[in-house]
Amino acid sequence: MADQLKLRCVIDGTSDSFSVYIEPSKDIDDLKDAIHKKKENTFTALGIDADQLILWPIHNVSTQRKPLGLNSLNPAEQVKTKDPDDDQDVPSFREPDQSWQISYVFENTLPFPARTVQIIIGLPQQDLAESDVLNLVPPGVIYSHRSDRDPSATATISVWRRTPTEVVGWDDFLDMVNDYTPSNTPMYEREDFRFDEDCLVSDEETLYSALDRNIYNTLKRIAAPDGHFGGHSAVSMIGSPDRIFYLDPELLRLAIEVKTMHVLSTDDVVQKYNSDIVDLEEDFTSPQSTIYQVQQIFGYLSWNELQYGVLTTYEQTWFLQRDGKKLYVSPAINYDNEDPTLFQCYACIMRLARQDHVNEPASPSPPPGPPPDSPPHDDDSGDGDYDPEDGDHFQNKRKRFKCRDGDFSQNKRKRGDRSSGSGNQGSRVMTRRLSTGFSVTIGEVYRSEFEFQDLLGEGRSGKVFQTRWRGETVALKICDLYQHPEYEEEVLTEVAVYDTLKPLQGLCIPHFKLAGYDGGIFVIGTEIAGSPLAVDELSYHDLLEIVDKLSLIHTFGILHNDIRPDNILIRRCDDGIKVCFIDFALSKRSSDKSELINEIVKLEKLLGLHSTKGMCRAGLHLKKQPVSGQKRLESPEDIC
Template sequence: MLTYGGKKSNSSTKSKYSAYPEVVLWDTFQEEVKNVRIHKNDITVQYVIKPSRLRPEVTSEEEVIFAIIDNVFDPLSQFLATQEQYGSFKIDGSNAPGIIGEPDFVFYHNKIAKLVGEVKIIWSFPAPDNLAAAYYREGNTLRLPVQQIFGYMRINHLKYGILTNYENFYFMKRENNLLHISTAIKSSDVDISVYRALYYIVYLSIENYTCSPNTSKNDNKNYDSDDDELEEDREEENDEDDDDDEDEDDNIDYPKRQKKQQQSLNRKKQKSSRSKKLKLTNEVVGYGRNGHVYKSFYDNKVCVTKICDIIKNKEMITRLKYENQLYVHLKSLQGIIIPNRITSGYLKNLNWFYIVCYEFSGKPKTFDEYTYDEKQMTLHALRQLHLNNVLHNDLRWENFLVNYDDNNDKHNRIMLCDLETAVILNENDMKKKNLFRKEENKLKKLSWTEETLDVTIRWLLRQCGRIERESRRICIELVCTFIPLLPGIRSIREYFELIIKSEGNIYFIESFEGTISKEKKTSFKANLANQPCLTDINEQFSLPIAYQWLDTVIASLDCYTWVFSQGFLNPLLFQDNNQQSHLITSLSYFISKISRNTLHDIASYFPISNQSYVFTPNDVRQLDIAKCTVIVRLLNFITAIWSKYPFDIRRATDNSFYSNDLTKLILTCVFTAGAN
């Protein structure tokens, strides 16, 4: 993530882009905030942001974002709920619903993006009191962050935005190309607190979040919409023609050369005179390897667009430009085997957004929906790439576009797309035929392999929570072996994220802990979903019941330690109130009630215990061994999540989990490890 650092510029010369956007002071903002009426409570007194202790330690935007989440967004969201204005802040706007670009956070209300925000670190963004004035006289250190947040507001047609380094907050209102910026609201301010200012900007965005053209008194009459213009990439073939003219020798036919030069000049003039507008929308029509593909309008014609925010995603611009070269190489196949590439380039004013526009060429569908004829058409499309010495390298159903005839449901053509990982092979490459044959065979098997292998993997995932240790180990190994074999899946983490998108966190919670539903069968009597505590089994105490409950805890710990230690899942899934995990509840119960207590103590917890229990020394020893096994797994679990997710785990688990009982348990393990 880019941060803007460096020394201040002493030059008074304005940046090349300093006039865009035009910036003015939002001089009435503080007065508006003072006058806003807040029902049921006054957050000015109740909420004051904790004093910032970031300045000595801060090294990244991530640390600032976590501080803002804990001290600003979470309490503000709770307060909004008391005002019956339910909303949420989503951190990391990359691929966020309804958002173009990658802002650091987005505020949603009724599942609609209302405003965006950018976070900078203290060292790279000095944050003067009057940012609007400093915007024109300072260097890029101040100007670029303003242009960046304006770009996210502008490209998403939003009216409001926020720029902050935690110590200072700036609130922004856009009127077409005019940006109003408030004076700095400091995190330590009480008279006009950040909470009150945030509440006000959220309130405004809920009431009217879009910036409609032709509504501002400052509108430029010649700029009547939120359309953009592209600084188009230069056509390589035209450049080559011009270079050839320069290299001709002294015996050239000068009249002919002058005619060619004049034709080249006319082409360039004609191109520069064409002012074709690009209108972007946040309507997603597909999902590629590098993010969403959006519907847009170029020269009033529908097209699909890939958008790269080069400030946040420098690698993607390299891949897109490489894909452009492949489209030049495959120019004869455009509109037949691959979509027509209409144009590409940087937005004229928002020149950190790189755009590639393609002709709309159909929609994908899963391979199991293909007819025999359609499967033959996919093979034909792939073979045409191979005839042009191109290896696609990313065969999956999402990359085949089926275009239907308007008059019936029959297919008209099938095209291949997403060439970012494709490779042009050398004509004399001895391995070429073998590589092409392997890719063709892979496509033939996809319709069977992808569906069947996915079903197998999901079945194995559901078995990972079994109490039988060896079965659990083998299932985990097979999942790790099979997922990389799925076409189009680059990693186990990507596959897990796709499952969460389609089925939610509950899929993994039920796989690792069991299910609450009485209709679904469980493979063992006890599971954490139904019995988070040993006494929830509602049976008379017996040693087999105790062993079985401890085995379920071990099974869940093994599964979660696996996925967290490898970075496959994030512990924030524990924070999902709608799909709640019972693991932390079970662990807290084990730590306080089971781990350091005797067998007689544990038996006394059961309400149905009319008989006195007699336990042999072997019973006591076997239960102690089972408890020690759980303790070892528990310590492995804590080590895994804290080493991999030190920030997220603070938010994911309640502070009560880290109790004195846990401290005593750890100290007991350390100081009495060799006692037995």
């Protein structure tokens, strides 16, 4: 072979290079025959003859660049050629004519350095089958970050996280992938499956973009017409995973959580997670802990009663199956795996999720301790809420709730018992004294008792869902105390006010149903009392009725302290309207007559009732007789 030329070749868009030996005096047509013979099985399976191959000479590009494609070349890597029979031709990057001698095409590139590729083999345009698509290998990503700061290695503390009782290997996942039989019927245009070879990643946002372009855009084509990949807002669901797979019409099937390689860097998630749990029990937290990453995706699966999920860094992907409280995790699948490919693994779990996606929710984890003293600084990463080097937030930092000795008294109650005035059914109960002057007893609630239906609205301290609970429909307010621990006293105040105003429930405030902690989430449930105030739709007598109802609340010594249309709900009845004031998070006890009058005046202005006699009218409303059992101000008759 001393007189033969060794040419290293790669099929466009792949990474598996191979060598072909040929005499330099042969022409391009002979080279195509040699290449086709070298990879006869591949080209025959694709139905491609030797004369259909398109050969692109390149300038000795490194074989370490994987995969290699025409669209990834820069001008310096392209071999410029001109027609030897036309001296006027300007050299250009072009396909050599089949009759050109090989020595002419490569005369300016000899000798060839070791470990380089000289030819990219283009394939004729033709339809691909599902099996062809799933055999594709996507390119990798290139990480970059600012030189003046290290990349973030922090992990999100999700308010929806759950702790599995057991994390084990999904031992038969690869067997399931091998058993998957994709269609061999050509139906997809090859042009639709071009990858972006130059994906730069600096944080989670840019990683989402790379995944969309090179992974999920490919998968959505084989999932069509009824399957889609998108963000969590595409469907009604609990929590906010980075990506989801869903079917028409808005049927959630897979939750996908994305982490950068700096946040999740391990070949064996199962071994690392279990090791991290042991470390945590011994009051030691690894700088590269996987606890919150696993708990976050497990929480999304549990809250949404999903059986299957995905945890990915792009470069490595783990496929998940949840069985109640137990989580099965596949071996790590690298992006450049060829047997099986990453796409084959995705196709398998997509099929499993289509067939049987539901799994009963896991019972909630025990409530964590108080949140940390302060969150880490924002580092433009989606994983900026937990720094493993600082240790476990919930064990080592306890100042943020500002608890003092004696603030809490805890005792055990059987599940199903209700603590006074809270409607909760948990097993751990505490009594809290608040700076607003209230005292409240509260316990736990359990996700398994709720069936979330629609989002009714959201405000500063949380979202309100229409929810089925114990056979009835309630408005369930959810407050994220992990992210906003400063709201804890507000939601506890709201519960305390509902208890104080118990005689008014159903009269001018909603019927109170439940309240309690579920981990770091706090919920308050009430009846659904109506729609937000629309003044233009009400009569003069209706408006006076609203003022009367606020005056009843005042006679209990409660200042609402947040009068606005969203906090006044109206429901039409046969005999008029039913008025309910809601959201007592900012309320306080008050016997200050001027404070109470000013709130009446504020309401009258909102309703368009205020006049120069407004102050006396406010006073007259405070003179209304109290309902049975209420605590009355000492001398409201002295107001006017």
